[in-house]
Amino acid sequence: MNLTREFLYQKYIHDKKSLKEIAEETGLPITTIKSRLRRFGIRKKPIKLGNEIYDNRDWLYEEYIVKRKGYTVLANELGVSYSTILDRILFFGWELRGHNEIDKGAPRRGTKHTPVSIERIKSTRIKKRVYFECFQCAQTTERVRSGYSRSGKKFCTYTCYKNYLKENRVETIDITDSALYKEWRKKVYARDNFRCKMPGCNSNSRDIAAHHIYPKKLFPEKQFLLNNGITLCKNCHEKTYGKESNFIDALVRVVQTMND
Ligand SMILES: [Zn+2]
Ligand SMILES: [Zn+2]
Structure with missing residues (x-):
């Protein structure tokens, strides 16, 4: 079976x-x-993000994607169940890494943090916290300093950030399952050699996305055109969120150069 x-x-x-x-x-x-x-990541009720450190998308991105720690490693460090971390990785749409790779990181088994060291870790996070007003819901919120601002605007949660993008009719992350879309993505990746094509980015990261140069919401007729797609690494792709139009000219030029 x-x-x-x-x-x-x-x-x-x-x-x-x-x-x-x-x-x-x-x-x-x-x-x-x-x-x-x-x-x-199949669940009947979607997870609700709270104010825990692991609910902070930027923090988790740093730990899981940038530092490449395994979700079990992170779970051990925080003293939470590994499914808590796993659920969020899936919720944020990141690729799950296999156990072999996870084991290459910090020790997964062995001694856990003592309650004292957990308290110490928590207190260092608290020092970096700031208060601000959410741009979307206007609630005063406490947040880790590094993870609260996007495009100069501050949001209490990733949900608020996404709602802001939705209301402003800007493209959000859309993981579509259609065969056409997958076909398109495959062609884009293949043409770009599975590497980020953002001018000035030399990333060799395999954590890539197929970006629609002309946003598919505004230009649905272009959504499956090979020339309207370009491979971007995760970092570069995130830079375009809500600012897609600023990147159109430069990325169109990149594709044109490749076609010449
Ligand atoms: Zn908010
Ligand atoms: Zn890049």
Whole structure:
């Protein structure tokens, strides 16, 4: 029995079957079904982000993507369950790394932080906290200094930031599952050699995205044109959020040069 994402999504979300029912149908233990659902990020209720350090997208990005710590390493450091971290990695749409790679990082097993050192870690985070008013909901919020500002505007949560983008009719991250889209993305990556093509960026990162040069919301007719796509690394892609139009000219030129 091959437990694919599609299969589990169909049974668990679409057919609203319980873990027990799926286990009976497939002849696999409930724990297997449960862990596979978790790994695919399939859940009946979406997670709600709170104010914990691991809810901070920028902080987690730094730890998981930049420092390449495994989610189990992070879970151990924070003294939380590893699914807490895993859920957020999936929620933010980052690629899950395999266990082999995770084990290359800091020790995953072995001694955990003592309560004293956990307190010390927390207190160093507290010192870096600031108060500000959210640009979207105007609530006064406390946040880690490094992670509260986007394009000069300050947001209490990533949700508020996304709502701001939505209301201002700016493209947000849209993970679409259509075959056409995947085909388009594949062609864009292949043409660009799976490397970021942002002028001035020399990143060799494999953490890439296929960016629509003319936003697909405003130019739906261009969304599957190879020439309207360009490969950007995660960092560069994030720089374009909400400012897509500022990058059009430069990126069109890059694609033109490649075609010449
Ligand atoms: Zn807010
Ligand atoms: Zn880049």
